[in-house]
Amino acid sequence: MIVSKRLASGTVLLLVVYLSVSSVYAGSVRLGASQSVAIAPVTGSACPRLLVKFDLPQELYGVEVDYAQVLLPMLVGQMQSRHLGIRAWSLSRDWVPGSTSWVYPWDTAGGDFSGQASPATIMRPGEVRNGAVIVVLDVTDIVQHWTDVPSANHGLAVSSTDPGSVTSTWETDGTNQDIVLKVFFTSRMKHR
DSSP states (O other), X not given: OEEEEEOTTSOEEEEEOOOOHHHHSSEEEEEEOSEEEEEOOSSSSOOOEEEEXXXXXXXXTTOEEEEEEEEEEEEEEEEOSSOEEEEEEEESSOOOGGGOOSSSSOSSTTOOEESOOOOOXXXXXXXXXXXEEEEEEEOHHHHHHHHHSGGGXXXXXXXXXXXXXXXXXXXXXXXXXTSEEEEEEEESSOOO
């Protein structure tokens, strides 16, 4: 921001104020996934899902989240349509990578969800480079709920919104530090 003011003496005072994006936020946290597993249906047209969990530090409990995003590496095969939507849902039950499948430990095949899905991120074929893409999802509302109610953090289920439109796989090895959650906040405590 540039502000100028002419003083009574005729001198022009020029003040340049530089605000970077990082200075707008009081704090930010970058977390790697503590757990991740890819699950797929045995039969049917449902899309494979990536389950991922982040252990939020206590310093985030009760903060006002301004923006949260998750970055996920995805291997993409042939896209069958002009776009591919990707969304995340908050899981409503704990799970363990080594024993989780499409049907276990869920009441609903593919995972038990709570709340609304994240806004869809739309990918187009031109965004895929060498068969891979980094998917960026806005998970602000989901993470805000986790900071308000830490016991609600059972992780995310991530999936395509367009069954059959692409063959894709998620890169995962149980604990994948390439899967990242970034949380930005301006105040330590929410205003109630």
